[in-house]
Amino acid sequence: MGPLELLIVAFWVMLPAYVPNNAAVLAGGGAPIDGGRTWKDRRILGDGKTWRGTLVGTLVGIGIAYLLNVLRPTAVEALGVSVPTFPLVAMITLPLGAMLGDMIASFVKRRLGRNRGAPLPGVDQLDFAVSALVLTAIVAFEWLVAVFTLPLLIVVFVLTPILHVVTNVLAYLFGFKHEPW
Template sequence: MAVLEIVVIAFWAMLPAYVPNNAAVLAGGGRPIDGGRTWGDRRVLGDGKTWRGTAVGILAGVALAAILTVLAPGVGDALGFAVPEFTPLAAVGLAGGAMLGDILASFLKRRTGRQRGAMFPGVDQLDFVVVSLLLTALLAFEWFRTWFTLEVLFVVVVITPILHVTTNMIAYKLGLKNEPW
């Protein structure tokens, strides 16, 4: 597989996992998932993890996967190599796993004494990737095995932090986030 092909497949395959957290920020607000509960002297998750944001994030990721699936044959023909068409379970695994990863990272932040929005290097950039890949492998193993080769996984781990930092800085500049990380 050529380098360009690996990068395009990695980006295309991960788009349904990349979009949910951004959609959740745009649609956020509403009732917190933890209902304001604490564990010890700290919130379980915090006000930033809401039912509405989570639902909208998952729906946005699944909808994007459906659109990409429709576009995949034409894009593949234009590029000269196939790009992923998403099964329903792969779409749910990627989008739902991304949101679950972000929720788990929030839980870890609270347990380690970090406030909402505080930096947590490594976790902030890869939490949603790790959980989305694991959930997708559990729900749609054959699809996962077909598209997430070792080379593609390597590219995902390398490009995701770059994309994460870039999109967060843009969201910060647009006033959609309170911090640039």
């Protein structure tokens, strides 16, 4: 695969993991997952991790994967790039893993004494991608290994922080987020 093809495939296979956290921000609010509980005098996750946001984010990611499967023949023809289809388990684990990764990062940030919205460089940009891939590897290992070659993984881990920063700045500028990170 050439560089452009790697970029297209990386974006394609990660889109179900890229979109959920953005959808959760738009649909957020409601009851926090931790119910306001604390652990060692700090919130477990914080008000930013809600049941509604997690459910909507996961469902939107599943919908994106389904839509990509439907659009695949047209995309292959239009792009001239062979993009993979998503098996049902990957359709679920990529977005769910992304949401879980964001919660794990929130938990870690609370343990480090960081407030909601405080940046944690590196973690903020990759938590969701790593968790999405790990959860998918647990239940769809053969598919993950067949799709995520080493060059593709490298592109994913370079592309993801760039996209994360750009989308967060845009969300901030449009008033969807209170901070640009």
